[in-house]
Amino acid sequence: MSQGSVPLTSRPEWQALKTHQAELKSTHMRELFSSDPDRASRFFVRGGGLSLDYSRNRMTDDTLAKLMALARECGVPERIEAMFRGDHINVTEKRPALHIALRDTSGAPIHVDGMDIAPEVERTLNRMEQFVDDVLSKRWQGHTGKTFTDVVSIGIGGSFLGPKLVSEALRPYWHGQLKGHYVANIDGTQMAEILRRVNPETTLFLIQSKSFRTQETLENSKVARNWFLNNGGSEDQIAKHFVAVTANTPEAVNFGISEDNIFPMWDWVGGRYSLWSAIGLPVALTIGMENFRALLSGANAMDQHFHTAPLEQNLPVVMAMLGLWYNNFWGAETYTILPYDHYLRSLPAHLQQLDMESNGKSVTQGGEPLTYQSGPVIWGGVGANGQHAFHQLLHQGTRLIPADFIIPLETHNPVASHHVTLFANCLSQSRALMSGKTLDEAKAELKAEGMSDEDIDKLAPHKVIPGNKPSNTLLMDKSTPETVGALIALYEHRTFVQGIIWDVDSFDQWGVELGKQMGKGILDRLTGDAAEGSEVIDSSTASLIQLYRSHHGS
Numbered sequence: 001m002s003q004g005s006v007p008l009t010s011r012p013e014w015q016a017l018k019t020h021q022a023e024l025k026s027t028h029m030r031e032l033f034s035s036d037p038d039r040a041s042r043f044f045v046r047g048g049g050l051s052l053d054y055s056r057n058r059m060t061d062d063t064l065a066k067l068m069a070l071a072r073e074c075g076v077p078e079r080i081e082a083m084f085r086g087d088h089i090n091v092t093e094k095r096p097a098l099h100i101a102l103r104d105t106s107g108a109p110i111h112v113d114g115m116d117i118a119p120e121v122e123r124t125l126n127r128m129e130q131f132v133d134d135v136l137s138k139r140w141q142g143h144t145g146k147t148f149t150d151v152v153s154i155g156i157g158g159s160f161l162g163p164k165l166v167s168e169a170l171r172p173y174w175h176g177q178l179k180g181h182y183v184a185n186i187d188g189t190q191m192a193e194i195l196r197r198v199n200p201e202t203t204l205f206l207i208q209s210k211s212f213r214t215q216e217t218l219e220n221s222k223v224a225r226n227w228f229l230n231n232g233g234s235e236d237q238i239a240k241h242f243v244a245v246t247a248n249t250p251e252a253v254n255f256g257i258s259e260d261n262i263f264p265m266w267d268w269v270g271g272r273y274s275l276w277s278a279i280g281l282p283v284a285l286t287i288g289m290e291n292f293r294a295l296l297s298g299a300n301a302m303d304q305h306f307h308t309a310p311l312e313q314n315l316p317v318v319m320a321m322l323g324l325w326y327n328n329f330w331g332a333e334t335y336t337i338l339p340y341d342h343y344l345r346s347l348p349a350h351l352q353q354l355d356m357e358s359n360g361k362s363v364t365q366g367g368e369p370l371t372y373q374s375g376p377v378i379w380g381g382v383g384a385n386g387q388h389a390f391h392q393l394l395h396q397g398t399r400l401i402p403a404d405f406i407i408p409l410e411t412h413n414p415v416a417s418h419h420v421t422l423f424a425n426c427l428s429q430s431r432a433l434m435s436g437k438t439l440d441e442a443k444a445e446l447k448a449e450g451m452s453d454e455d456i457d458k459l460a461p462h463k464v465i466p467g468n469k470p471s472n473t474l475l476m477d478k479s480t481p482e483t484v485g486a487l488i489a490l491y492e493h494r495t496f497v498q499g500i501i502w503d504v505d506s507f508d509q510w511g512v513e514l515g516k517q518m519g520k521g522i523l524d525r526l527t528g529d530a531a532e533g534s535e536v537i538d539s540s541t542a543s544l545i546q547l548y549r550s551h552h553g554s
């Protein structure tokens with residue numbers, strides 16, 4: 001164990017929470033609210049421009065104190081320091097995790113193995129700025145001298161989800177000169193659909209891959225290059241249309257990208273934390289560098305808050321510990337993210353990678369099997385749409401699913417009375433989840449409608465809503481570069497804090513490697529290129545391969 005020799009679940013702080021949960025189990029949140037009128041003002045915290053109402057949780061002051069005692073016992077304050085200091089908190093890959101350095105524009109030194117990385121970060125930002133300026137001011141043009149109209153970003157995972165989310169979230173900030181497109185999947189349809197809509201003379205391609213080894217990205221990039229060459233472009237004009245962001249310059253050069261067109265990445269930035277680096281270029285190209293810098297400064301405000309606020313008033317820490325409370329003490333298996341803002345519709349997908357790739361682990365940092373649950377299944381969808389789809393299960397299903405409601409106080413698009421209605425929907429959902437409807441209330445309602453007693457007895461049980469379902473409500477003034485930056489940084493730190501308690505390495509992702517390794521062998525079998533004596537595979541995979549091959553006449 002890296003956090004003392006006593007197993008996590010045997011520590012007094014863990015045991016105290018277990019006992020406390022047993023005591024709190026039969027208390028409905030309705031009672032907590034009626035016996036404690038100040039609850040909403042006490043269980044409220046602000047940080048980095050965001051506000052959190054967390055009063056609708058199965059908790060009391062005592063719960064909070066006990067959760068924070070566990071956080072202290074597990075060394076959360078020390079590990080936060082270690083992150084900001086640049087320690088090798090990614091233990092299995094022996095690296096720091098320094099995405100915070102990408103948004104620290106104070107110029108203060110940040111050391112990686114004794115070397116100050118702040119100047120390199122600043123240099124890269126300045127290069128991005130120059131590039132964005134060259135493209136927007138038309139100094140950098142397509143090979144026939146035409147102005148760029150489209151930018152196609154090719155990348156997957158963290159090299160796709162974060163930039164796509166931010167680009168959508170900041171739609172009101174698009175300057176309109178360039179249209180952004182994102183290709184991730186090795187599904188020709190995605191690439192084909194985009195190439196059908198863009199012009200080879202006016203399209204800029206960004207190849208986004210930290211490793212420059214990711215199959216999907218490399219195959220899509222080859223398709224883009226061939227399309228360019230088959231549609232009027234030539235080899236020596238590739239430099240005008242293809243730019244890469246990678247930590248693997250030799251491979252990018254091998255691919256045919258000019259060294260001058262390569263923006264750096266560093267091994268101290270994890271893929272799912274990389275949107276703040278040059279991986280954010282497609283965003284910077286569509287919203288301008290000033291807004292991109294504002295995004296970084298919003299994230300930095302959240303970093304400062306996370307670094308300095310006491311645990312009890314620390315937004316990421318409070319959210320992390322509440323999530324852990326349900327995950328480890330109430331048996332919640334999943335966690336839902338409910339943005340009530342069309343611009344934030346891709347937030348659940350981004351947080352899915354962030355959280356599930358970070359904390360989907362089953363051994364401690366020291367390699368011991370976990371004896372408790374680690375990260376939950378993260379899912380979600382935009383409100384109010386979800387209310388007419390999956391919220392039914394949140395209200396009346398048998399599972400406990402904690403929820404984060406996220407909504408700006410002000411909209412960019414004041415259409416009719418939509419925003420106030422959306423806001424009302426958001427509040428009524430969290431209130432309904434909390435309070436529910438008792439059998440007596442259901443019966444009284446039906447009685448008032450004039451229903452017979454016999455019918456009431458049959459129908460009323462179906463109208464009971466248990467309530468006592470926990471949720472957080474996260475507010476921001478408006479979806480701006482600053483608040484969107486702060487919001488994403490908040491969830492990054494929330495993920496990190498949970499990983500500290502579970503004692504997992506939140507910055508590696510070995511689990512995704514096996515599928516990648518096996519993919520090559522299976523592809524060879526599908527195409528008939530498998531070497532004699534290839535590894536024996538299971539009968540299910542073999543018969544599916546056979547099915548595919550016979551469908552294609554081979």
Ligand SMILES: O=P(O)(O)OC[C@H]1O[C@](O)(CO)[C@@H](O)[C@@H]1O
Binds near residue numbers: 271
């Ligand atoms: O940027 P790269 O190296 O192409 O990797 C893309 C993604 O692949 C993963 O390794 C998972 O397969 C992610 O962690 C990463 O964001």
